[in-house]
Amino acid sequence: MTTSAPTTQPPLLEALTSAFPTEPAPLGDEVRRLLATGVPTQKHEAFRYASLRKLRSKAFDFSAPSGAVDSPDLFVCSGLENRRLVFVDGMWREELSSLQTPSQDLTWDVGPSQLATAPEHHELASSDFFENLNQLGDTPFFHLQVAEGAIIDTPIHLAFWNTSSEETYAVRRGQVRLTVGKGARISLVTSTGGQGNYLSNHHLQFELAHGAEVQHYAIQEDPEESFLFDSQHVLCSEESKYSLVAIGFGTEITRNRYRVDLLGERAIANLRGTEVLSGQREHHKVITVHHRAPHCESNQHFKTILGEKSNASYDGMIVVDQIAQKTDAFQLGANLMLSEEARIHIKPSLFIHADDVKCSHGATIGQLENEEIHYLRTRGIPHAEARRLMIYSFAAEILMEIENAPLQNQFADSFLARLIRVEDSLSPAKIS
Amino acid sequence: MLEIKDLSISVENTPIIKNLSLTVRRGEIHAIMGPNGAGKSTLARSIMGYPGYEVNQGSVLLDDKDMTELEPEERATSGLFVSFQYPVEIPGVNNAEFLRMALNAKRNSQGLEELDPLDFDDLLTQKMDALHIDRDFKNRGLNEGFSGGEKKRNEILQMAVLDPKFAILDETDSGLDIDALRIVSSGVNQLANEQNGLILITHYQRLLNHIQPDHVHVLLDGEIVKTGGKELALELEEKGYDWLKQPSHS
Numbered sequence: 001m002t003t004s005a006p007t008t009q010p011p012l013l014e015a016l017t018s019a020f021p022t023e024p025a026p027l028g029d030e031v032r033r034l035l036a037t038g039v040p041t042q043k044h045e046a047f048r049y050a051s052l053r054k055l056r057s058k059a060f061d062f063s064a065p066s067g068a069v070d071s072p073d074l075f076v077c078s079g080l081e082n083r084r085l086v087f088v089d090g091m092w093r094e095e096l097s098s099l100q101t102p103s104q105d106l107t108w109d110v111g112p113s114q115l116a117t118a119p120e121h122h123e124l125a126s127s128d129f130f131e132n133l134n135q136l137g138d139t140p141f142f143h144l145q146v147a148e149g150a151i152i153d154t155p156i157h158l159a160f161w162n163t164s165s166e167e168t169y170a171v172r173r174g175q176v177r178l179t180v181g182k183g184a185r186i187s188l189v190t191s192t193g194g195q196g197n198y199l200s201n202h203h204l205q206f207e208l209a210h211g212a213e214v215q216h217y218a219i220q221e222d223p224e225e226s227f228l229f230d231s232q233h234v235l236c237s238e239e240s241k242y243s244l245v246a247i248g249f250g251t252e253i254t255r256n257r258y259r260v261d262l263l264g265e266r267a268i269a270n271l272r273g274t275e276v277l278s279g280q281r282e283h284h285k286v287i288t289v290h291h292r293a294p295h296c297e298s299n300q301h302f303k304t305i306l307g308e309k310s311n312a313s314y315d316g317m318i319v320v321d322q323i324a325q326k327t328d329a330f331q332l333g334a335n336l337m338l339s340e341e342a343r344i345h346i347k348p349s350l351f352i353h354a355d356d357v358k359c360s361h362g363a364t365i366g367q368l369e370n371e372e373i374h375y376l377r378t379r380g381i382p383h384a385e386a387r388r389l390m391i392y393s394f395a396a397e398i399l400m401e402i403e404n405a406p407l408q409n410q411f412a413d414s415f416l417a418r419l420i421r422v423e424d425s426l427s428p429a430k431i432s
Numbered sequence: 433m434l435e436i437k438d439l440s441i442s443v444e445n446t447p448i449i450k451n452l453s454l455t456v457r458r459g460e461i462h463a464i465m466g467p468n469g470a471g472k473s474t475l476a477r478s479i480m481g482y483p484g485y486e487v488n489q490g491s492v493l494l495d496d497k498d499m500t501e502l503e504p505e506e507r508a509t510s511g512l513f514v515s516f517q518y519p520v521e522i523p524g525v526n527n528a529e530f531l532r533m534a535l536n537a538k539r540n541s542q543g544l545e546e547l548d549p550l551d552f553d554d555l556l557t558q559k560m561d562a563l564h565i566d567r568d569f570k571n572r573g574l575n576e577g578f579s580g581g582e583k584k585r586n587e588i589l590q591m592a593v594l595d596p597k598f599a600i601l602d603e604t605d606s607g608l609d610i611d612a613l614r615i616v617s618s619g620v621n622q623l624a625n626e627q628n629g630l631i632l633i634t635h636y637q638r639l640l641n642h643i644q645p646d647h648v649h650v651l652l653d654g655e656i657v658k659t660g661g662k663e664l665a666l667e668l669e670e671k672g673y674d675w676l677k678q679p680s681h682s
Contacts, residue, residue, distance in 0.1 A: 370483045375520040377504035378480045378513075379530075379590060380537035386505075389525050396524020396573075 010039045012060050012199075015171065019062035020137055030136055040129050049313035049345045050253050050284045055227070060199060064170035067163035067196060069096065074159045075191035075219055075414070079406050084157040090140040090174025090202060105150035106186075113141040113175055115205055128257055128286075130229035134173050134203040141175045148181035148209070155187040155217065155404060160202060162194030162226070169197045169227065177205045180212035180240075187215040187404065192222055192230075199227040206233070208240035210264065217402055218273075219411060220248035224281060231257040238264025238293070245401045246273035247411055249418050250281030250310060258287045262296040262324075269296075274303040274398040276391075276415065277310035277342070278422040288317045291324035291357075300331040303395050306342035307422040313345040316361070322353040331361040336368070336394050338422070384423060391419055433457050434512075434598040434629055439490035441471075441478045441654075448474045450654040451490070456598060459626040463640055464633045465665065466651035467673045472633045473517060475651070476602040480504050480514045494598065508534075509541035511597030515587040515604055521575040527586070528556055528570040531593050538594060559592040563619040581612035588619040599623075600631040605639040617642030637669040650676055 009017070013035060020031045039055060040047040066089045074086065085108075086096040092110055094100060102108060115135060126132065146152060164170035172194075180186055192200065200222065206214055214234075222228055228251055234242050248254060260269045275283045289298045304312050314333040335344045348361040368390050376386035395415060402408035434456040441449035448471045456462050466472050478485045479492055481504045492499045499507050522530075535555075536546040547555065553570075560567055565585055575583050584604055591599050601620065605613055620643055624630050632643060640648075640662060648664040649656045650673070657676050658664065 372520045372522065374480075374483055374504060375516060376522070376530075378508055378516075379534040379594065380505050380508035380541075381530075381533055382505050382537065383503065385533070389522065389530075393522045393524045393573075400524065 010056055011058060012039050012055055015060035015062055016133075027137055030132070034129070034132060034136065037129055037132075046128065046286055046315065047255075049311070049315070050255050050282060051311065052253070054252060058197075059168040060171050061166070061168045062171045064164060064166060064168065067165040069093070069161065069163060072096070072161040072195075073193060074161060075189075075193060075221060077155065077157050077189055077407060077410060080155055080157045080189065083154065084159055085144075087140075087142065087158065087160045087174055087176075089162055089170070089172045092140070092142045099156065105147050105152060106144070106156070107147070108142060108144045110140075110142050113139055114143060114177060115141075115175055115203070124233070124235070124261055126231070126233070126259065128231065130201055130255070131203060131231045131257060133229075134175065134201050134231065139173045139175050141177070143177045143179070146178070146180045146184045146186045146212075148184055150181065150184045150186070152184075152186040155189045155215075155407065157189040157191065160190065160192040160200075162192075162198040162200050162222070164194075164196030164198045167197060169199050171199045171201060173201045175203045175205070177207070178214070179207045180209060180214055182209040183211040184209070185213040188217070189407065190216065190218045192220045192228070194222055194226060196223075197225055200230055202230045204232040205235070206242065207235045208237055208242060208267075210238045210240065212237070212240045214242045215403065216242070216244045217404075217407060217411065218244065218246040219414060220246070220254065221414070222251050222254070224251055224279065226251045228254040228256070232259070234258075234260045234269065236260065236262050236264065236267035236269060236296075239266045240264065241268040241270075243270040243401075244272060245398060245411075247399075247415055248273070248275045248283055250275060250277040250283035250312070253282045253284070255284040255286065258285065260287075260289045260298065262289070262291050262298065263293055265293045266295045267293065269298045271298075271300045272302065272398050272401050274305070274395040274415070275312065276305040276307070276395070276418050276422055277312060278307045278418075280309045280311070282311045284313045284315070286315045288319065289329065291318070291320040291327045291329060294324055295326045296324065297328040298330070301398065302332070303334045303336070303398050304344065305336045305338065305391055305395065305419070305422070306344055307338040309339070309341045311343045313347070315347045317349045317351070318359060318361070320350075320352045320354050320357050320359065325354045325356045327354060327357040327359065329357070329359040332363070334364045334394075336366060336391065338368070338391070388416070388419055388423055391423070392416060433493075433495060435493040436479075437491050437493065439478070439492065440488040441474055442486050442488055443474060443484065447488070448654050449478065452654065452656060454649065454656065456629040456631060458597070458629050460647065461624060461630045461632065461643065461645045463645035463648045463665065464631060464651050465635070465637075465648060465668055468635075470651045471654040472651055473602055476514050476600045476633055479512060479600055480507055505537065506541075508594070509538045513591050513594055513596035513599040515584075515591065515599070515601045517603045517606060519575050519583045519587055521573070521578070523573040523576040525574045527572050527574050528553070530574045531556060531590060534590070535593055556593065559589060562622060563589060563592060564615060565589055580607040581609065581616075584608060584612070584616050585619070588616055588623070592619070592623055596628065598629045598631070600633065602633045603635065604632070605634055605636065613639070614642060637665045640665045652676055
């Protein structure tokens with residue numbers, strides 16, 4: 001069976017058609033499935049708030065060669081210079097990586113994707129277009145393994161860098177699977193950035209064995225014109241703990257899909273993040289935390305600062321299975337609007353099938369308080385700086401969750417630098 | 433010299449301060465007392481240019497320089513300080529770092545070099561020790577989770593660091609227990625000297641047992657209706673404010 005593509009095919013599907021054959025199976029089947037699903041539009045609930053029409057005015061290319069990477073402007077973590085694994089356009093680049101020798105505690109390998117063949121894949125499969133797009137064909141794959149009982153507290157830095165030399169948007173796909181052995185602990189930084197026009201479509205899959213712990217600090221610094229449709233899937237076994245602190249600045253469209261499956265009893269997931277958005281940047285979070293076992297705990301806490309005509313959303317779903325008694329699930333989205341033209345959408349949803357659980361959610365939307373700014377000004381702090389301090393104060397609660405002090409400072413510095421740019425872009429009339 | 437001349441302030445078109453004049457010289461301590469709603473806090477806030485307060489007429493002069501048209505931060509760097517009745521909590525902004533920013537803003541305006549963190553820390557430690565303030569204050573967020581008494585002490589610490597020419601303390605005694613009142617008062621007494629002037633705004637005479645004013649003014653309905661020495665405070669304690677509302681006494 002062949003599917004004839006409609007004549008007014010969206011550019012992303014057009015690129016998909018020319019990059020992947022619809023025959024033979026099994027790849028062909030997957031391609032056809034994606035073509036049949038089609039690129040989502042804002043009519044799809046999971047994509048309601050992102051301005052996906054922007055994808056219609058661009059051209060895409062799945063096989064664009066990588067651009068020059070002589071000096072990628074990677075996020076620099078001081079003290080972690082020798083602990084960096086660099087990925088360019090999804091591919092691990094050993095020669096650019098400062099961490100080159102595996103150890104007993106930490107090993108890695110590359111090769112054909114293991115994600116589709118993992119036993120849990122079918123049960124926990126995603127129906128998300130972009131997650132499925134990531135898994136199509138020979139996506140570059142990297143498997144990082146933390147040995148049982150290993151303790152890696154000095155963070156490992158995974159730096160993702162995307163390139164493109166054409167006006168056409170290069171679609172950059174990559175997969176990283178992190179498996180953390182029983183009782184092991186790892187601290188991890190992921191940074192994303194790049195040059196030129198690209199659509200990033202990366203997938204991270206973290207699998208935590210019994211009692212394993214992952215501290216994940218993520219920073220997205222991609223150029224304004226890029227599209228990010230990245231996803232992350234976290235699978236937590238019994239008594240494991242996953243903690244995320246993510247900071248981001250949005251792009252033309254950034255859509256982060258997070259899925260967390262709490263599979264074993266007493267597993268914990270903490271997802272925290274803050275974003276500061278300027279111009280017409282967009283940042284969308286689509287989060288599903290699924291409690292599949294009893295006595296698990298999940299916390300979501302995100303704070304978004306919106307300037308100018310930025311647009312953000314937080315679609316947070318908590319699912320509690322019938323078996324997942326004594327679940328403790330919490331979700332909070334707080335938003336600070338710096339401009340009348342910015343837009344925020346918050347959509348919490350709870351699906352609770354167990355009867356003995358504690359679940360709550362909340363959302364706040366506010367503006368800077370004149371009284372607070374005035375207080376700072378009466379101590380001699382200039383108006384612009386007083387505003388910045390107040391905005392920083394709003395996000396500080398999230399940044400303070402970064403347990404590694406130098407890293408906390410660096411994330412805070414990047415955040416402040418971006419904040420200054422957002423504030424500078426506001427006209428004086430708007431900050432009176 | 434701080435001169436408030438014929439000052440009239442309205443808030444949302446309601447006149448609150450009416451033709452008020454008051455002169456405070458360096459080395460003097462003045463107390464302004466009055467019942468609730470007399471306009472005491474409005475006066476204090478307006479001196480720093482509180483947003484939304486309208487100056488209908490008059491001026492505030494600091495050493496002959498008109499403050500009325502200046503931004504709050506310019507008034508602060510010129511040497512005015514007003515302690516807040518309810519200081520704002522700003523989590524995540526380090527108290528010591530904030531104080532350094534504030535002091536450096538003042539030094540910048542005076543053409544002085546900024547203090548680096550180490551020099552500032554020496555200065556701050558010295559001020560904190562003199563005021564018997566726990567050094568733990570340095571590492572906390574600005575007023576974050578502070579008790580009422582701690583906030584008031586932190587205001588006095590800010591005053592000590594910024595070393596203003598004139599300070600207005602707006603109900604610094606409210607909400608303080610006896611011990612906290614003694615600590616805050618002794619801090620204020622340490623800071624008062626021949627080079628600065630102080631206005632204490634208070635409901636109660638008890639603060640004036642700890643800090644001796646040179647002059648006491650009674651504010652009623654936006655006007656100063658009586659001025660006297662510190663014995664006036666005792667008289668008010670005994671008789672209340674009602675007798676001053678009679679036309680014969682105003």
